[in-house]
Amino acid sequence: MEEEKKPHLQPPPSWSALPLDLAGLVLSLLPEYADRARFAAVCPQWRAVARQQPQTPPLPLLTLPDGTFYSLLSGKPFRFPGCGFAGYESVCGSWLVFSRDDGCFLVNPFSGATVTLPALSNVRLRPPNAVAKWSGHESAKIADPYITWMHMNTSEQLHISKLLMCSANLVAALVGIGHTSQILMCQPGALSWSVRAYDQCKRFEDMTFYQGKLYAIADDENLLVVNISQDHSTGDPQVSRIGQVIEGEPWHPAVFEDNTMRCKKLYLVESHGVLLMARRTILCRVPGPGVRGEVVAGRFEVFKADFEHSRWVKVSTVGADQVLFLGRRCSRAMSVSLCGLSGDCIFFMDDEEENRMDYRYDGENTSFCFFEMRSNDVYSAHPFISWKRCDEKRPAAWLFPQD
Numbered sequence: 551m552e553e554e555k556k557p558h559l560q561p562p563p564s565w566s567a568l569p570l571d572l573a574g575l576v577l578s579l580l581p582e583y584a585d586r587a588r589f590a591a592v593c594p595q596w597r598a599v600a601r602q603q604p605q606t607p608p609l610p611l612l613t614l615p616d617g618t619f620y621s622l623l624s625g626k627p628f629r630f631p632g633c634g635f636a637g638y639e640s641v642c643g644s645w646l647v648f649s650r651d652d653g654c655f656l657v658n659p660f661s662g663a664t665v666t667l668p669a670l671s672n673v674r675l676r677p678p679n680a681v682a683k684w685s686g687h688e689s690a691k692i693a694d695p696y697i698t699w700m701h702m703n704t705s706e707q708l709h710i711s712k713l714l715m716c717s718a719n720l721v722a723a724l725v726g727i728g729h730t731s732q733i734l735m736c737q738p739g740a741l742s743w744s745v746r747a748y749d750q751c752k753r754f755e756d757m758t759f760y761q762g763k764l765y766a767i768a769d770d771e772n773l774l775v776v777n778i779s780q781d782h783s784t785g786d787p788q789v790s791r792i793g794q795v796i797e798g799e800p801w802h803p804a805v806f807e808d809n810t811m812r813c814k815k816l817y818l819v820e821s822h823g824v825l826l827m828a829r830r831t832i833l834c835r836v837p838g839p840g841v842r843g844e845v846v847a848g849r850f851e852v853f854k855a856d857f858e859h860s861r862w863v864k865v866s867t868v869g870a871d872q873v874l875f876l877g878r879r880c881s882r883a884m885s886v887s888l889c890g891l892s893g894d895c896i897f898f899m900d901d902e903e904e905n906r907m908d909y910r911y912d913g914e915n916t917s918f919c920f921f922e923m924r925s926n927d928v929y930s931a932h933p934f935i936s937w938k939r940c941d942e943k944r945p946a947a948w949l950f951p952q953d
Contacts, residue, residue, distance in 0.1 A: 582621045610948040625934040641879040641947035642713045672742040680747030697751045716759040744788040755816035771798020817876045821883035825855040879947040896921040
């Protein structure tokens with residue numbers, strides 16, 4: 551009897567056999583960093599596609615103080631393997647910033663790269679012989695309306711409120727106490743920062759590096775340009791002059807008859823080659839006997855910098871395919887046409903250190919929201935992503951996988 555022939559089973563095709571042009575098409579449809587990382591881990595061929603193919607920047611990650619990261623579209627938390635990133639002080643693009651007694655330490659969780667910066671206690675003064683001059687009682691240090699770095703430098707509460715990696719040879723930081731801060735700069739790996747000792751410290755709201763120049767905005771909405779020179783003795787960068795390029799219109803906080811208070815936050819961000827100022831107006835209910843502080847409403851207005859006429863010009867849109875991701879630590883504008891998100895929106899967070907003090911609400915949980923420019927309304931961005939306002943000095947932040 552003839553032996554029955556068994557069908558010859560072909561092994562399943564390998565993913566590496568997929569034509570690379572099709573693999574590149576798959577990659578182009580993945581807007582989130584976590585998905586792109588999984589794509590690159592499939593096989594060496596796909597990893598090469600991920601390295602070589604031009605891509606739109608992936609969506610930012612939401613970074614929480616406990617070292618948890620969120621992908622925005624999936625809403626699933628994850629952690630980078632083998633690395634503990636809890637306790638960061640600030641975020642700078644794709645870098646997490648940690649402050650230690652012996653210096654600042656930056657780490658890129660995507661590449662593993664690190665950068666060291668000086669400790670906040672190591673600062674070169676300009677002029678080098680600057681000496682603090684106090685008049686009156688010790689309490690004048692707090693009440694003095696004209697505060698300089700020399701006044702603040704006696705405090706152990708200095709913190710970085712904003713840090714920028716402007717270039718491979720220039721780092722700028724807003725450093726201060728509470729809201730009041732001063733502009734410091736250094737080179738990566740340097741032993742000390744540089745600061746103008748007698749410049750008035752301001753309530754700086756934000757700072758950005760735009761078209762090769764450093765700009766800062768104060769709470770009065772004045773836009774300042776920071777001119778940078780080189781220290782002839784050390785070769786290190788230093789602030790040579792701070793000049794005003796746009797004067798803001800007067801804007802004052804107010805308490806209304808219904809016991810609500812108007813406050814604001816300001817952000818600087820570049821979009822399509824234009825420098826934008828986003829102003830968030832916040833109405834908060836002032837706490838009192840039997841009344842809990844809370845946010846009642848919040849709206850955004852966006853202005854572009856008109857350098858020719860030295861003014862802010864209000865705009866009604868940020869672009870049909872654009873989203874502004876705004877945060878006190880790091881902000882960016884991104885195209886979302888291929889990400890499945892609606893454009894002409896602003897994604898923002900409330901988890902910032904000044905919330906409880908200035909805006910006087912004490913809600914235990916917080917999340918991020920988005921503001922739609924067309925409807926002028928605020929919406930909850932993701933029902934499954936929230937966190938506790940447990941650490942005022944280390945708020946949640948946007949982390950951008952590509953700089």
